[in-house]
Amino acid sequence: MSWIDWGILFGTLAIIVIYGVYKTRKNSNLEGYLKGNNTDSWATIGLSVMATQASAITFLSTPGQAYESGMGFVQFYFGLPIAMIIISVFILPIYYKLKVFTAYQYLEQRFDVKVRSLTAFLFLVSRGLAAGLTIYAPAIILTSLLGWNLQLTCILIGTLVIVYTVSGGSRAVSLTQKWQMAIIMIGMFIAFYFILDSFPDNVGFSEGLDIAGAMNKMQIINTSTDITEKYTLLSGFTGAIFLFLSYFGTDQSQVQRYLGGKSLKASRIGLMFNGLVKIPMQFFILLVGVMLFVSFQFNKPPVIFNASTTKITANDDDSLRMIDQQYNEVFIAKQNALDQYLSGDEAQLKSAASFEKELVDIRSEYKDRLKTLDENYEKEDNDFIFLSFVLDYMPVGLIGLLLAVIFSAAMSSTAGELNALASTTTIDYYKKFFSKSDDDKKDVRVSKLLTVGWGILAIVVALVAGLFDNLIELVNIIGSLFYGTILGVFLLAFFIKFVKARSAFIAALIGQSSVLILHYLTVQGMVDLSYLLYNIIGSFIVVLAGITIEMLVPQKEKT
Template sequence: MSTLDWFVLFGTLLFIVSYGVWKTRGSHNIEGYLLGDKSMPWWTIGLSIMATQASAITFLSTPGQAYQDGMRFVQFYFGLPLAMIILSVFVVPIYYRLRVYTAYEYLENRFDLKTRTLAAFLFLVQRGLAAGITIYAPAIILSTILGWPLGYTNLIIGVLVIIYTVSGGTKAVSQTQKQQMAVMMGGMLIAFIVILNLLPEKVGFTEALSVAGSMDRMNVVSFDMEFDDRYNIWSGLLGGFFLAMSYFGTDQSQVQRYLGGKSVKESRLGLIFNGLLKVPMQFFILLIGLMVFVFYQYEKPPVFFNQAALEEVSGSSYADSLQVLNRQFDENFAEKRALLDEFAVAGEEESGRIREQLVQKMETQENIRSQVGKLVEGLDKDLEGKDTDYIFIHFVTNYLPKGLVGLLLAVIFSAAMSSTAGELNALGSTTTVDLYKRSIKKNGSDKHYLIMSKVLTFLWGCIAIGVAMVASLFENLIQAVNLLGSLFYGTILGIFLAGFFIKHIKGNAIFVAAIIGEAVVFGFYFFSEIGFLWYNLIGCGTVILAALILQMTGNQVKN
């Protein structure tokens, strides 16, 4: 990287951290620290919600997802707008009426202490692991690109987040997330414009979409009803709806964002703002990945985007095999490139034939890349054979002009920091309010709980860094985070929905039902091939059905 890139990168990060510490200095009570004095307007709430969800994984993995699999991942978010409306109408007023610090306080009022503790525990396990992944995921890629040791990169991200999150609490998180969202979306918009300018002179945006469509990448909506398909309109509307309901309605990292609103109206507007913009934002990020895909149809891509891993294979006993695959890759690319030139001037009759040949060439290319991935895995089991998460960052570091490389790296760091800050803030709040204050020290002073909130937030930050230090990559980082959420969110949502809408279910029934629901979800995870988005519906449905049966049979026994 150039000196200018380093200046842009560290200047942006230091400004965000300093701004967060300065803007929120002097949180003197627990309400100010955990809820930001309930002073945040709707646009701050909306941006904070989006920034907490939009981790670095979003900006690293989503473009790569589009490159490999097309646009269909956007269906994952189709259920989100409806979830925002339902939460705004039914859930937000309940939280405000009860004046809770965390979502799980409601469960004790509705059921009992053990149900509250169980839900808080499930959240802490899931979100504690996720916080480590949101640090580790960008760190392992950034360390490869920048040539830094992985441990140092984990520490840099984690420590920067801890500084302002511990210092200013919820208000610091929300204030810095506004700046981070500006950096993230501004940087991605600039990247999109640069990509279009890098395409061949006769390939405009419309022609680029045509090229992507000819290779089956414009698959925005799929109506196929296949339960083992992760992304179709049914899994998006149903599974995505239940995931969004649970994430935004019961996950403290999101609930805490809108509990700090000035009023019910402000919190509702913040959620609706997120519902209106989230799908277009994800579509745009996928579209950037699609344009990177088109760019690499004219500019020869590497046979494997993780260059550090490729260099290790080149210096190993697999070098000869790699050379053979490289030659095959080059020949296939030259043939595919010639077909693209034909496609650009072909008539309607010829274009169908050429499209079939392009798809075949693309399949051959991906097969060669897959074989290279197997060489990587064969060389070192700790190396990842999938390079999806390196596609966009490879483009950024090799084709963007000086200054913009630093800006795009700042986008990724900012996204990691914004998401992790929201998670640490929620982990500290939940541990303080739902476990420490409720079951360990019930009669402490306001100052005592303020200090403990900061201490516990700091400890969760250290735990997240520790998880990042020992983590290993999944097939795709954005899928890993969503899978982790889907394993727990359905059960938690089932508890809350029973509390909100089924008044005759009591504490003992819902507690046992939650344990059954979690067991069923893990059973599907280990023993079936069903797409993970369905876990949210399965977990939620199992909890509610089991609770109804247990409550009914329990009443009959008593009678």
Template sequence: MSSLDWIILFGTLILIVGYGVYKTYGPKDMEKYLKGGNDMNWWTIGLSIMATQASAITFLSTPGQAYSDGMRFIQFYFGLPVAMIILSVFFLPIYYKLKVYTAYEFLESRFDLKTRTLAASLFLIQRGLAAGITIYAPSIILSTLLNWNLNFTIVFIGLMVIVYTVSGGTKAVSITQKQQMAVMMGGMVLAGILVIQMLPVKFSEALHVAGKMDRLNITNFEFDLSDRYNFWSGMTGALFLFMSYFGTDQSQVQRYLSGSSLKQSRMGLMMNGFLKVPMQFVILFIGVMVFVFYQFYQPPLFFNQVQVDKLRQSEYNSSYSDLEDAYKEGFETKNQQLFEMLDAIKEEEPERVAQLKATINAKEKDQEAIRQQVKDLILVNDPAGETNDTDYVFMRFVMDYLPKGVVGLLFAVIFSAAMSSTASELNALGSTSTVDVYKRSLNKGRSSNHYMLSSKWLTAIWGGFAILFAAYATLFENLIQAVNLLGSLFYGAILGIFLVGFLMKWVKGHATFIAAIIAEGIILLIHWFNGSELFGIPIDIGFLWYNAIGCLLVMSLAAGIQLIVRK
């Protein structure tokens, strides 16, 4: 990167962290530290909720997801507005009525201490691991692109977040997230405008190319349990995931519990519900435009330059060069056919368009086969080599083609997103550890100042754990899918506990506690055998369905156990 890019990158990050510390510096009690003084307005809450969910993984992985798989990932968010309405009607009034610090306090008043502790523990396990992934995921990409040491990048991101999160608590997180959201969306919109301007064809022609090459596949109404992203999984599995994430995950609950009133918190949630889908649409569409750009300008054969350099320096250099030549030849042929297809569209020759489309898609498959051979070479050269390069697509395009200054801004986008989501997670982990475990079960009856200080210490400890976990983590699958998978393993059981509490007044704590443990065990068992057989039954389920299955298992098992206990 140029000197201007480095100045913009570090200047942006230092200003955000410094502003957060400055605005929230000074003595606080537990109420102000954990709930921000309850003076947040609706748009601050809405931006904070959006920034918490919009991690660096969103901006690194989502464009790459669209590049390789098209727009269908947008269906994952179709259930979000419905989830926000349900939470605003049922969850928020109860939280405000009880004046809770964490969502799990409700469970003790409704059930008992062990059920509250179980739900809090499931959250701490899931979110503690997720915090590590939230740091690790961007770090492995950024360290590769910037040629930094991976562990240095992990520690750099982690320490920046710990500084202002420990210093200012909930209010510092919410205040800094406003600036971070401005940087994130401003940078992404600018990148989208630039990539469209750089296309050698008209915007309408770019849409034709994207459509004919199956990248504008926004909706799929075919019901298929094994399909991760279709309309039905978005409106059911993802709906349960969002209800659990926004309604029971303390990293989100803490954002809207800081509102000045129930009305402000509701408006903040609804703002997220109606802006998140367009936001994800924009990010996915940018990925599609990058795909179209690379149909006219030859893309790298493999987007992770580090792995390419390893091949270049190995005995497989000549094999890689041969594959590169074949890829280039295929690209030139396909590029010529694309222009012919655009001419046929102008001349309104549907039969010729259909013929050229089939030829182009066949050529695209041939090029993917060449890319697969490269991945095989990478694994032969280094069995631990990373062969999934979709997470590198967008930032590789940024570094290769965007002007000076914009590159630094886009890196600031990624760092800001990593900081915003990690800060919310650490803030929630510190709050839950303090309120639901330390204050409730380990050290009762101390002063408000004592619990405020313990929350700071626990936030810092969780930050250290996240850094350590990130330093020893290994990447699996696409980053955004990795985070959603981790949440889906636990969120269903947690949501089931809350829905039993809200909707099934006759079910008691003991039955709910046993049901949640059994349901969580079943979900982990299903995931372990997913893609194979369990007790002779073939299992092939998209992970979003874990949320609905886990939730419904808790509710049905709790009802059954309660009936048995009564008899």
């Protein structure tokens, strides 16, 4: 990296931090610190909600997923607008009417303090783990490709987030996220332009789509009803809806974003903005990955994208050298087929697709062999693909901007999570069990200290985390392990009025235990389920158990 890239990277990050600190320096009461004095417009809410969900993992992992598997992941978001409508109609009015700081305060009014505390605890566990992952994901990839120190990179990202989140609270998070989203999308459009520019002169966007389609990268809709498949139309309108209902309706990291709205109307419009814009945004990010795949049909990609994670090369092993030679020969054959296709022989496109399948098998063989030589080598390298292109093909200056995009995405998501973790701990535990005073200044100080504490914990989680098959899937898996139970409790609270506190509490324990057992069986290969179904199963078990327990052992209504 040149000094220009370093300057753009750290200059962008410094401006974001300074802006957040300056604009929110006068927050002195708990209302202002945790809810921003209800001053956010619908646009700020919508962008803030999107930024909290769209972490660095989205912009690193999603293009890599599209490169490997195509556009099918976009189906995951098809149920989002429906979830936004349900939340806006049924859930938002209750939060605004009760003037709550956290979603879990409502559960005490509906049930009791045990149900409130249990649900808040499940949120703290799931979101605390996710906060560490949103720091670790960009750090591990940046350090692998750039040679940075992993521990220092995690600490840098976490510290920058802590500074402005502690300083300005919820308002600082929302304001900075608005500008972070602008930087992120500008950077992605620039990257898209340079990906298309890397095509040969006789290949344009339409030809790129044809090539991607012939190689099965443009299948958007999968109508399969097989519940073991992760991304289908069925899962997008069932399991994903339950995940989004729980995430946006009951997860404090999102609830806090729209509780700071100027009005109920502003919050509703902000949520609907997110529901409608998120799908085309995700479609575009996936399309970036697909066009990157097309670019590497003409510009030979490395056999492995994360070569920096191992010291072994083809020069060190005869088997690797032979596989590498075979890879080069098949790639040349594929290029010849593509050249003939572009010259008018359309039948050669099928030949090129066949050669591409062969290259995938060769890459897999190479990684298997490398794994036997170096047990520390991680075979999954989807998350390295996009950043590899940025470093190898982007001009000086723009590399710094794209790295700033990744850092900004990590900071925006982590800031929303730390703010929500501190708010939940302050309101649902500290204010509830340890301090009943109305000393606003003291409460704000405690909330700031808790923000620092959660930030340090997130950094620690990042420092001990390990690389996974695909990072964006890992985030959703962590959420799915807990969101079904949390959503089930809220469904009981909102819609099944005869179920009382004891039944809801026991049902939550049963639901959470069932999901964790089911996930263990899935990991062990004893059952085969998509993780998206955890959300449906968990919430269904909680609702069914709550109703059953209440009917079998009715409770007396508290007066």
